[in-house]
Amino acid sequence: xxxxxxxxxxxxxxxxxxxxxxxxxxxxxxxxxxxxxxxxxxxxxxxxxxxxxxxxxxxxxxxxxxxxxxxxxxxxxxxxxxxxxxxxxxxxxxxxxxxxxxxxxxxxxxxxxxxxxxxxxxxxxxxxxxxxxxxxxxxxxxxxxxxxxxxxxxxxxxxxxxxxxxxxxxxxxxxxxxxxxxxxxxxxxxxxxxxxxxxxxxxxxxxxxxxxxxxxxxxxxxxxxxxxxxxxxxxxxxxxxxxxxxxxxxxxxxxxxxxxxxxxxxxxxxxxxxxxxxxxxxxxxxxxxxxxxxxxxxxxxxxxxxxx
Ligand code: CP
Ligand code: NVA
Numbered sequence: 001x002x003x004x005x006x007x008x009x010x011x012x013x014x015x016x017x018x019x020x021x022x023x024x025x026x027x028x029x030x031x032x033x034x035x036x037x038x039x040x041x042x043x044x045x046x047x048x049x050x051x052x053x054x055x056x057x058x059x060x061x062x063x064x065x066x067x068x069x070x071x072x073x074x075x076x077x078x079x080x081x082x083x084x085x086x087x088x089x090x091x092x093x094x095x096x097x098x099x100x101x102x103x104x105x106x107x108x109x110x111x112x113x114x115x116x117x118x119x120x121x122x123x124x125x126x127x128x129x130x131x132x133x134x135x136x137x138x139x140x141x142x143x144x145x146x147x148x149x150x151x152x153x154x155x156x157x158x159x160x161x162x163x164x165x166x167x168x169x170x171x172x173x174x175x176x177x178x179x180x181x182x183x184x185x186x187x188x189x190x191x192x193x194x195x196x197x198x199x200x201x202x203x204x205x206x207x208x209x210x211x212x213x214x215x216x217x218x219x220x221x222x223x224x225x226x227x228x229x230x231x232x233x234x235x236x237x238x239x240x241x242x243x244x245x246x247x248x249x250x251x252x253x254x255x256x257x258x259x260x261x262x263x264x265x266x267x268x269x270x271x272x273x274x275x276x277x278x279x280x281x282x283x284x285x286x287x288x289x290x291x292x293x294x295x296x297x298x299x300x301x302x303x304x305x306x307x308x
Contacts, residue, residue, distance in 0.1 A: 006116040010170040029297035039069025049104040060296040092118035122306035136167025137298040151176035156221040176204035182217025263287040
């Protein structure tokens, strides 16, 4: 991580850098639970640029900055109008004169790349159409807490192989997990993502397997992950996707095929009754709320590393 000024994709990290971030997240969470974090970002400000809605990313980053003694500025989609009212490079240049770091949630991944290219301060990807690395880090932290290690686990992702799947797949293969993606034809991992993750798996002793059968994906798994069938920006495809994805619903019958102690993960927001049932989301194997909390701790590790 030291080698990188920005946090745009987990695929940019070495396994050692990723493990170090996770170790720091564990430590910062422990410290916070024990009474509070040291103010390592005193007087530092993070600009949070949103082009899409958010609950977790907005609030967890704001609280993460507060826990570390700094501040966060929320900039709503209508204000900057990234790339419309003003070019992305100009936004990066100007924000760099005011703040110590930029977190951005964008549509095109190229926008967060351009922000990083033109900013003089660290840029953090708060979700793009390509990947959601802060989510991926929180996902790994949650799995680590429940299972004690990532290496050797079987992690099944079921549904649309989207931005959230990409970060999970990168992170889990970097750390040596066996990753199975159960997704319909046409909604599997992008070829470049699958190829990259396969090289991570080969180096780390894990594996990446894609299949169309959700039952095959979850059989004997240690963790089952799902996300919405239609991501932000894909609303025009919602009706078509609603026809394709019902067999990929994470319900009790599907969960029953995994290990008895398997955990269920979802980045949230959930469309209950679609990709996940109430019974599973609220059931004994659900790790959803710890996972949501872990966004805050995982991001503190990123902020302290980049801005401290
Ligand atoms: N998981 C996640 O990023 O949630 P928000 O869209 O609410 O930030
Ligand atoms: N895949 C979803 C994740 C939301 C946090 C989306 O991009 O809308």
